[in-house]
Amino acid sequence: MGTRTEHAPGTFSWVDLTTSDGAGAKEFYGGLFGWEFEDNELPGDGGIYAICTVGGDPVAAISPATDQFPPHWNNYVTVAGADEAAAKAKELGANLIEEPFDVMDAGRMALFQDPTGAALCIWEPGEAIGAGRVNDPGCLTWNELHTPDPAKALEFFGGLFGWSAEEMETGEGDPTYTVIRNGDRSNGGVIDAQEGEPPSWIPYFTVESRDRAVATTKEAGGQELFQMDMVGKIAILTDPQGAVFAVFEGEVDD
Numbered sequence: 001m002g003t004r005t006e007h008a009p010g011t012f013s014w015v016d017l018t019t020s021d022g023a024g025a026k027e028f029y030g031g032l033f034g035w036e037f038e039d040n041e042l043p044g045d046g047g048i049y050a051i052c053t054v055g056g057d058p059v060a061a062i063s064p065a066t067d068q069f070p071p072h073w074n075n076y077v078t079v080a081g082a083d084e085a086a087a088k089a090k091e092l093g094a095n096l097i098e099e100p101f102d103v104m105d106a107g108r109m110a111l112f113q114d115p116t117g118a119a120l121c122i123w124e125p126g127e128a129i130g131a132g133r134v135n136d137p138g139c140l141t142w143n144e145l146h147t148p149d150p151a152k153a154l155e156f157f158g159g160l161f162g163w164s165a166e167e168m169e170t171g172e173g174d175p176t177y178t179v180i181r182n183g184d185r186s187n188g189g190v191i192d193a194q195e196g197e198p199p200s201w202i203p204y205f206t207v208e209s210r211d212r213a214v215a216t217t218k219e220a221g222g223q224e225l226f227q228m229d230m231v232g233k234i235a236i237l238t239d240p241q242g243a244v245f246a247v248f249e250g251e252v253d254d
Contacts, residue, residue: 002135002254003057006125007078010161010182012143013130014076014123015203016061018069019241022048025062028220028239032213033138033205035059043104057132059139060203071243074121075143075201076109077161082124085160086110089122092159100124114156116147118199135206135252142204142248143188146197150178150190163187177230186253202236202246210235210249 007013019025029035035052042049047064065071079085082100089112090096097119098111106128111121123130135141147153154165161182168177178190193199207213210233214224221240228234232250239245 002139002252003133004129004131006129007131008182009078009080010163010187011078011185012075012140012188013078013125014060014121015131015140015143016049016063016074016076017071017239017243018063018065018074019071019239019243020065021071021241022050022062022064024240026050028222029062031220032216033207035138037062054133054136054138058128059131059133071239071241072200073203073243073245074111074119075203076121076123076130078130079122079124079161082108082110082122085122085124086112089114089160092156094156094160102126103128114147114153114199116149116153116156116199118145118147118153118201120201135254137206137208139206140203141206141252142246144202144204144246145188145190145200146193146202147190147199148193150176150192153190154178154180165190200244202244204234204246204248206252207247207249210247213237213247213249 026037038051040049050062051058052060086100093115094112096112100110102108105126107126108124109121113119133139157163163180166179175192179186180188214235217237223238226236232248234248236246
């Protein structure tokens with residue numbers, strides 16, 4: 001099992017969904033991944049932050065919508081100190097969207113756009129480390145940056161998190177794909193954004209059957225954007241509200 005009690009700094013450790021239809025998202029993702037949900041009331045009139053669980057372990061969350069953005073998945077990287085990481089990101093050319101702030105006793109976070117325009121959250125753990133289980137079916141297994149300038153993004157994140165980069169061999173005519181590593185562990189990928197595609201990070205969730213996940217998504221009103229076989233079986237999808245995510249069938253890390 002891919003259970004975790006901590007995440008090393010520089011590791012993707014959490015994702016949450018900002019959506020206009022929390023009840024619909026629960027129905028969709030619960031049916032797709034077998035998630036169960038624990039509702040938490042946010043302070044004031046902040047709505048419900050629903051923790052998604054697999055085997056009792058937190059794996060993701062569904063948060064209330066904001067007026068600023070359409071439905072989307074937020075990706076989080078663990079850091080030793082949110083204030084220091086946010087300051088460094090800004091120094092390296094990021095646009096700081098949310099200055100560091102405490103999330104009750106759970107931890108401290110900030111939100112920025114990298115110099116190529118993709119948004120990312122940083123997480124300094126308090127009582128919450130992020131995902132308590134990864135790489136198992138229904139759990140986060142990969143995070144992928146789609147950007148118009150991979151070289152610029154890789155330089156930025158190398159300076160911010162110390163990530164190294166390893167370019168994969170792809171077929172002739174296929175876009176370049178770069179694996180990012182945090183220490184000796186694979187930590188995600190970077191690929192050229194398609195024409196008209198906004199810069200963004202996409203979370204991948206492990207499934208036992210990609211084809212079944214695609215069929216379930218379509219039956220529920222979502223869409224399939226892209227499918228390929230590379231290392232494993234991959235599909236990039238949208239949920240019924242339009243948030244983009246991906247599924248992966250294949251061998252994963254422990």
